[in-house]
Amino acid sequence: MEPTRIALVGMGKIARDQHLPAIAGDAGFSLAATVSPHDRGIDGIPHLDSLDDLLANGPAVDAVALCTPPQVRYDLATLALKRGIHVFLEKPPGATLAEVDVLQERARKTGSTLFAAWHSRFAAGVAPARAWLADRHVSKVEIVWREDVRVWHPGQAWIWEPGGLGVFDPGINALSIATHILPRPFFLRSGTLELPANRAAPIAAQLLFCDAAGAPITMDLDWRQTGPQSWDITIETDAGTCKLTRGGSVLTLPSGTEHSEDREYAGLYARFATLIRTGRSDVDTGPLKLVADAFLRARRETAEAFVE
């Protein structure tokens, strides 16, 4: 079978760090073009300034991976889907929930694949944690996602704008894991968002969720963490503690600790290939729904202005 010709749209940090190597390592895809307004692309691959230009002047593509900030993703996905091109959406799948619904409907009509990628779900410890938790009784969950925004998001103005999610940009990764591994659905009870006086998005959040059986789930997000970084989820159950650390790559169960090689983006592209081959889409807006609920339900407090 011929490889899927794919264009990478939005040549920023994640496109270069993860998408380029994942595509190069997957025989099911061939990189046909790159698209980005201010980037020069990579040697030997056609580069265009806009998706409009790519679609008008080629080269032909079967799929696009949208690695832009979420605020521009809907328009780009619409352009592609209208032409029957398969679309890989980086997380979060959009800037609003309703726009993602519209994309889903469009993909259904055109028969294209729409894939809302949640890379953290492909971290090594996540699938075994989900299997272990499937028939456990969960009594308490603690999510701690604290990192240094200056290290991980330098110069990313979009992340502080409406639709950029602020500290929920990494926090939604934790929610993508929690919604995938916990045996029961959960929802927000209360919370606090801390917004720097000079920014439109939160730098920290403390949230209290509860699952359908009443178990409390706390979430502590903070972008002001210097020194050791924390991307941890601790789940207390009737059979002991399940702990995912380092963003889901290390799993500790009562029987011991497992740590495997990082294959998140290889896993995402394998999944995208399967969806295309079988004519299906995969769009789970659950994690984005919980973030939207935080903006709807949590109290806002003003924090010290953030200067990068």
Ligand code: NAP
């Ligand atoms: P980034 O470094 O700011 O890169 C985004 C790129 O999108 C920019 O380089 C910009 O290109 C391009 N862009 C903006 N508008 C565009 C348009 N209309 N058409 C084509 N390209 C456009 O951001 P990032 O960190 O890669 O994050 C991008 C997305 O990936 C976010 O949703 C983020 O949550 C997700 N993600 C990021 C990471 C990470 O570790 N950084 C991990 C997983 C997922 P120009 O420079 O050419 O203007």
